[in-house]
Amino acid sequence: MKILVSALEVSSNIHLKALRLHLPGVEWLGVYEPINPQDKPLLSPKNFSVMGFKEVFGRLFFFYKALKAMAHLAKDADLVLLMDSSSFNIPLAKRIKKAHPNKPVLYYILPQVWAWKAYRAPIIERHCDKLAAILPFELSYYKDKARFVGHPLLDEIKHQKTKVGGESVVFMPGSRKQEIERIFPIFVQVAQKIGGKRVLVVPSSFQGQDLNALYGKDLKLFEVSFDAHKSLYEASFAFICSGTATLEAALIGTPFVLAYKARPLDFFIAKNLVHLTCIGLANIFYNALHNESPGRGQTMLHPEIIQDDFNATRLLHFYNTLDREKFLQESQKIRAYLQHGSAQVVAEWIKHGLNF
Numbered sequence: 001m002k003i004l005v006s007a008l009e010v011s012s013n014i015h016l017k018a019l020r021l022h023l024p025g026v027e028w029l030g031v032y033e034p035i036n037p038q039d040k041p042l043l044s045p046k047n048f049s050v051m052g053f054k055e056v057f058g059r060l061f062f063f064y065k066a067l068k069a070m071a072h073l074a075k076d077a078d079l080v081l082l083m084d085s086s087s088f089n090i091p092l093a094k095r096i097k098k099a100h101p102n103k104p105v106l107y108y109i110l111p112q113v114w115a116w117k118a119y120r121a122p123i124i125e126r127h128c129d130k131l132a133a134i135l136p137f138e139l140s141y142y143k144d145k146a147r148f149v150g151h152p153l154l155d156e157i158k159h160q161k162t163k164v165g166g167e168s169v170v171f172m173p174g175s176r177k178q179e180i181e182r183i184f185p186i187f188v189q190v191a192q193k194i195g196g197k198r199v200l201v202v203p204s205s206f207q208g209q210d211l212n213a214l215y216g217k218d219l220k221l222f223e224v225s226f227d228a229h230k231s232l233y234e235a236s237f238a239f240i241c242s243g244t245a246t247l248e249a250a251l252i253g254t255p256f257v258l259a260y261k262a263r264p265l266d267f268f269i270a271k272n273l274v275h276l277t278c279i280g281l282a283n284i285f286y287n288a289l290h291n292e293s294p295g296r297g298q299t300m301l302h303p304e305i306i307q308d309d310f311n312a313t314r315l316l317h318f319y320n321t322l323d324r325e326k327f328l329q330e331s332q333k334i335r336a337y338l339q340h341g342s343a344q345v346v347a348e349w350i351k352h353g354l355n356f
Contacts, residue, residue: 004077007032008048010175011244012083015152022347071095079104086111093127104354108132113141115295130354132346137288155341159233161253164324166236168197174241175203182261188218189312201228250282250334255327257318258304285334
């Protein structure tokens with residue numbers, strides 16, 4: 001079997017790696033991080049690692065060529081697997097279905113239509129054959145092609161706290177250079193005020209790179225780790241840039257503060273397009289658990305310090321006052337809400353060619 005996959009994000013490739021364990025013998029085409037020597041992706045996810053409206057606009061011609069090449073490559077695949085990255089993958093699904101109407105298309109890690117652009121849901125359903133939802137509340141946005149399959153992090157996280165405590169404080173300032181430049185200096189100010197072991201979790205994709213050039217002279221304040229799950233499990237507290245890492249911390253049971261700062265223009269545009277009261281995945285799920293609209297509720301599992309509020313004083317305040325015991329108890333409800341992992345379910349869909 002040949003599968004054309006479009007996995008542009010770091011997190012998507014982690015989920016893809018777990019899925020591939022259930023699909024031995026498959027030949028993979030498209031955009032993904034290679035795992036085996038025989039893997040020959042068309043493009044690397046690193047080619048798509050841009051953020052901010054200005055950067056995206058500057059790469060429009062590259063994205064156009066990539067869409068055209070991927071749609072052409074689809075003719076050689078038995079099945080198409082789209083993962084997250086809706087700005088690229090929805091146009092890709094349209095192109096593939098126009099050129100190859102009978103080509104099975106599976107969307108796994110669905111776009112966040114519940115957060116904004118809900119009108120995309122029927123578009124996605126029109127151009128895809130099966131939709132693998134990893135959030136129970138996503139199903140209400142689709143008619144009949146979506147099924148809840150569990151959450152991929154429950155396949156990947158092997159650690160779970162049973163008691164409060166830890167030997168270190170973890171700092172996770174993001175996986176993109178622009179994020180690190182804005183967030184890491186504030187994390188350094190916090191680290192200088194905290195005694196004990198301070199661990200900087202660096203994305204595994206950065207292994208082999210000059211970390212001093214990326215993080216600067218203050219890197220020496222930290223012990224460097226490339227294993228986020230193990231480091232979070234061993235930590236008493238964490239400061240985390242928004243993203244999948246916030247949900248990882250919640251599922252492991254490590255109390256944390258979400259801390260994020262975007263460029264002013266990007267924040268202004270996003271604020272006026274996306275009307276959310278919270279951006280952390282754990283908080284969004286916590287809203288749903290309390291019968292609130294996900295992402296628009298008032299019940300929070302953890303603090304979120306964003307944009308102009310993002311400073312060392314605010315972060316240290318929550319470090320000193322957050323109720324660790326309550327966090328641990330409540331975080332276990334998030335794990336129960338997500339039920340189980342998703343890789344095996346999605347693999348069975350693929351093995352049956354989505355025909356079941």
